[in-house]
Amino acid sequence: MDKLAMGGYGVYVWSCFGLTLAIVIVNEWRARHRHRIELRDIEVRIKAMEARQ
Amino acid sequence: MWTFFHKLASPPHFYRLAKTLIPWFAVPGYLLLVYGTYAGLFLAPPDYQQGDAFRIIYVHVPAAYLSMMAYMILAVAGGIGLIWRMKLAHAVAASAAPIGASFTFLALATGSIWGRPMWGTWWEWTDPRLMSELILLFLYFGYMALRGAIDDTAKADKASAVLALVGAVNVPIIHFSVEWWSSLHQGPTLVREGGPAMDTAMLYPLLAMIFGFTFVFGAMLLRRIRTEVLHRERRTRWVKDLVLAD
Secondary structure, three states: OOHHHHHHOHHHHHHHHHHHHHHHHHHHHHHHHHHHHHHHHHHHHHHHHHHHO | OHHHHHHHHOHHHHHHHHHHHHHHHHHHHHHHHHHHHHHHHHHOOOEOOOEHHHHHHHHHHHHHHHHHHHHHHHHHHHHHHHHHOOHHHHHHHHHHHHHHHHHHHHHHHHHHHHHHHHHOOOOOOOOHHHHHHHHHHHHHHHHHHHHHHOOOHHHHHHHHHHHHHHHOOHHHHHHHHHHHOOOOOOOOOOOOOOOOOOOHHHHHHHHHHHHHHHHHHHHHHHHHHHHHHHHHOOOOHHHHHHHHHO
């Protein structure tokens, strides 16, 4: 427990590491999400074009 | 040699190659980050001046370094795109911007949180290191806003590449700001004359974090470039075949 208090700097240290984790997760998620959206958009467009023909 | 470059720049080839490369960046990257975080938080001894607050260095320095490296990728790729009219280079630049912006924000935020107990202030408007890093964040925002405002991809590529190149002058200013002007910010610890001013028990976790973040950044960048390539090539035969094959 003592170790987690970081000699009284716990709030500062843990908030920095927590924020870093959040930024990494958001970056990974955004990159994957955008890729899925792009693939879906292209598929929708192709299907719409084929339906018109 | 030239055939190698031409093949590399071919969108369908790069799209497949990037998919193969992503785990080679992500796996060692995250392993290094897990080791670096654990060692940085629990194994490295506390600093004799800053106590345990110094552990913020393990996320702050990699974030700050990535903020500048991503901007250099933006500027160099933009330049290559302008000079050799290489579309893939523009896709690389456009993909690097949002990741770079997020790490610039992280560098500013962790620096601010570190500044509170060490300097007694969250922020100092007259400090050259803080201001030049803040300008870097605005350059990223400007770059993304400019791209978003121009519908024509080719025009957006050119205009944003010029902005990226002009803004690149800020990167050495950030790096040398603590030497050129008086700053609250401490001087360089790693890249300095006489080698790193750090005990190895503190240094190794930091190096692990820097390399770990670099690899993870590479994986994120490759992932975003794939999406960007797909979007730019959305009307081509290979993309149509690829989407319908799934």
